[in-house]
Amino acid sequence: MSGKKANGAATPTAGDNxxxxxxxxxxxxxxxxxxxxxxxxxxxxxxLTKSFP
Structure with missing residues (x-):
């Protein structure tokens, strides 16, 4: 499996928290x-940079 869901969205990995x-x-x-x-x-x-660091 390449880490993607059926809808194309990537699944978070262990390092992503x-x-x-x-x-x-x-x-x-x-x-x-x-x-x-x-x-x-x-x-x-x-x-946006300040709001979402």
């Missing part, structure tokens, strides 16, 4: 570039 890394998918719009989107969302990134 049951903690899973938070992942958030954020997409920029058609007329917005990646660097501009990153600059606009930097404050949110900092807040």
């Amino acid at each position: 049951g903690l899973r890394k938070l992942k958030i998918l954020m997409l920029h719009g058609y007329t917005q570039s990646g660097p501009l989107f990153h600059a606009k969302t930097r404050a949110l990134e900092k807040l």
Whole structure:
């Protein structure tokens, strides 16, 4: 078994202590570039980093 459940989710291993890394998918719009989107969302990134160490 490769450590994955039937739905594709990974199962926590013994070294994980049951903690899973938070992942958030954020997409920029058609007329917005990646660097501009990153600059606009930097404050949110900092807040999330402080809230979820």
